[in-house]
Amino acid sequence: MMESYIESGKIASKIRGEASKMIKDGTLVIDLVEYVESEILKSGAEIAFPCNVSINEIAAHYTSPANDKTKFKAGDMVKLDLGAMVDGYIADTAITVIADGNIDENYTQDEINLHEEIIEASAAGLEAAIATARAGIEVSKIGAAVHEAISEYKLNPIFNLTGHSLEQNNLHAGISIPNYDNHDNFILEEGQAIAIEPFATNGEGWVNDSPGHYIFSYLANKPFRMKNTQRVLKYIQNNHRYVPFSGRWITDEFGERRGNIALKQLAGAMAIYPYAPLREKKGYFVSQKEHTVVIEKEGCTVTTI
Structure with missing residues (x-):
């Protein structure tokens, strides 16, 4: 170890x-x-x-x-x-x-x-x-x-x-x-x-979520009717089950349109967790x-x- x-x-x-x-x-x-x-x-x-x-x-x-x-x-x-x-x-x-x-x-x-x-x-x-x-x-x-x-x-x-x-x-x-x-x-x-x-x-020392989600982590297996979303979830389970992954890796594999649609559906169903960029509360440097x-x-x- x-x-x-x-x-x-x-x-x-x-x-x-x-x-x-x-x-x-x-x-x-x-x-x-x-x-x-x-x-x-x-x-x-x-x-x-x-x-x-x-x-x-x-x-x-x-x-x-x-x-x-x-x-x-x-x-x-x-x-x-x-x-x-x-x-x-x-x-x-x-x-x-x-x-x-x-x-x-x-x-x-x-x-x-x-x-x-x-x-x-x-x-x-x-x-x-x-x-x-x-x-x-x-x-x-x-x-x-x-x-x-x-x-x-x-x-x-x-x-x-x-x-x-x-x-x-x-x-x-x-x-x-x-x-x-x-x-x-x-x-x-x-x-x-x-x-x-x-x-x-x-x-002041506090951060809030900013718009956009570019990093995700796997949460749970969920059923989906759309075959593309099922394929993306299966890919995540096989390749990124344990540590966070980039949305870019998914769009590189499945194309931007299909990849982003699948990520949105998976996040909405809490099959994956989306991380928002974290911004200093009032825009100060960090x-x-x-x-x-x-x-x-x-x-x-x-x-x-």
Whole structure:
């Protein structure tokens, strides 16, 4: 088990570093997403979830649909969140990068300084959390460490986003790792794997759903009269039963029209769960940094360094 966590972590870390260099003015988001996902497969690992690329006030859960025309602008605050899986054991990691290019065309220097500070705050939150994580610690203590570190920048964590425990073939395994002291007295145990992901913002610290659904997860088998919808559900059951999948993967397989009709019907019947992009409540900037760690008696091993 530990060997697989370490191997998936190495793969995810390497791809994260290479992909972050693509975040520059004029690059299509879909090109970055497809690069990350193809590199995970080329490495011999599986994709643990669709590559998330969330810009500025979008905190999470955006991945490109088919034919996405969204481009990075120089100075954008870009969150790259990716996951690799070896033998079902997952590495989940994220970084925030300021898109390279002629920043002066889009942002003032004061705005860029703010972007850099927000990014530093989420990184400081992650460092504090990793220093706190060990067997026997309450998860609320990790959240308190995150909140304290981010508050030193006079910024807020995102209070309604959390990290999560990981198990084989299970991205969200039931334990939440908060970004503030939520008084959860659940105690971590040696050998547990968790993804710690502080988000920092110059806003109030809350996210709401945005329009659109680009990421889904399988929920249950349901009967459908339309044969195309039945075929899509069967495909999801056979290929994406355990971890989230991209709507783009479905439209690539079945065509945009048929794929999107099926996804809408499946979501409406709660055969699949649709994830909406998450936007900071008032449109303020959000950064994220994330590592996967395995809990040890006196600390933790970070697999995604």
